[in-house]
Amino acid sequence: MGKETSSISNGRAELLPLLKRELSKNGYLSKEVMSGVAEQTGLPLNEVYGVATFYAYLPVSKTGKNVIKVCGSVPCDLKDAQAVIGSIQKELGIAPGEATADGKFSFELVSCIGACDQAPAMVINDQLYGNLTPERIAEILKSY
């Protein structure tokens, strides 16, 4: 990280890496976690919250154990991402933005994930699934 002279910029420089580390431990950034990060970096809590809520990959509310992110941008939409979304909805009984009652899955629509040559595509946790068909969804979800 940057060897900065001022302690504030030092704390700031550590903010995103710190939030990511906490995220990997807890799955989401609770108020307690953000307070801890605020203390560690010397930044006010509202700043930490402001930064966390700016980024799509820093959730501040509880997500499922496995997070399904389906790309809804144009190249995937052309290849019928809607059918994939429909299939996930049917399998899990939840709509985008929701989590299953047992907390095993949550499901969201995201912006382009850079897998347009394998459209339609989705990511579960860090695993990419491309060239999806609605029929493959059940099998993929079963492996979690």
Next chain:
Amino acid sequence: MAEKRIVLGNCGAYEPQNIETYLARGGFKGFVKARDKMKPKAIVDEVKKSGLTGRGGAGFDCGLKWELARNARAKKKYLICNADEGEVGTFKDKYILSKDPFGLIEGMCIAGLAIGAQEAYIYLRAEYHFLNDTLCYAITQVKEKGFLKHMDIHVFEGAGAYICGEESALMDSIEGKRGESRYKPPYPPTRGLWNMPTIINNVETLMNVPHITANGAAWFSAMGTVRSKGTKVFSVSGDVKKPGVYELEMGSSLKELVVDLAGAEDIKAVQIGGSTGNILPASLLDTPLSYETYLGSGAVVVFNTGRDIIDIVGNNMHFLSEESCGKCTPCREGTEVMMEIFGRLRGLEGAQGDINALEDLAKTMAVASLCGLGQAAAVPVLDSLKYFRDEYIDRIDQSLFLRSYLGGEMSKPREGIR
């Protein structure tokens, strides 16, 4: 015309985990020549002479930018590789990073010498987290070979924000802030990261650098058009038989790319440059691809005759309104209002005046937005109105008919609309 693989020349030709296999292919020759036989100013001059321009989309003269940073007086200078490839339809940098990490690092090593940077970052988009290990391992090996004595390279991961591909937002993100665009000037080569002179180059731009120092500016500038030298890497997707990454000499025609290489048939339109890219009808397939015409980041999405242009432009606008950082009003509100209009058009709830509203709004956003996102957000809207205006008129007519027919009870938009 066939592909011309310069930037992609080493992709798949060596093992990305093993520097020896890269060296065996002549890797780091460009760096060693730059380090041992050229003064930093000479490296900058060579890149200037080559005519290399920024491959992220803006097409700014790379050597000129380097010269500004080189001449800036400061205690510390930074180099940033922009690997925040978030543009819709773009996946070329992912391909390059996974297949040729050493090529990128060699380019960064040379750029660092040229501008006098002591510290460098690779800003990697969160979605490409799986490439972090590859890059870190490659950096370690380059260090062990003694090629990185002049500079440290860190991999900094983003957290999911398209706007962080905009250079000033990217720097704010590294500084631990919300990734919002900055007011300019000052520009990064004079005051960038932590207020120090900073050069931000796209992955593909830096990939060209070792070839330029190794083979000379004249070799490079012999390829391409008057103002666009070298090659361009394209990401092709949509209605094509062979989606993927292709590299062509600048000035090659759109038809060579999407028909001859990617196997598109029955084309209605092509969008070049992602969510804010130009939309061209099939009648303009002979257009050469260069910075004089259309290029952007090299994202090329093909639409066949079965596609609905309003759906496509509406989906783009949804993306842009989601990803607008919200700092300036024309972009934050403009993308939102446009998305609302497209939502109505797609749901057959269009109104007289919608076309005028889109055109008026487009003008304001283009002149008054803070950064490229808002300035270019309406480009596909205006292009679709230029080439496919009838579809808008039809949609509005249908809306009016439905409204009168149903007596005010409007049809509901289809489910899951984006």
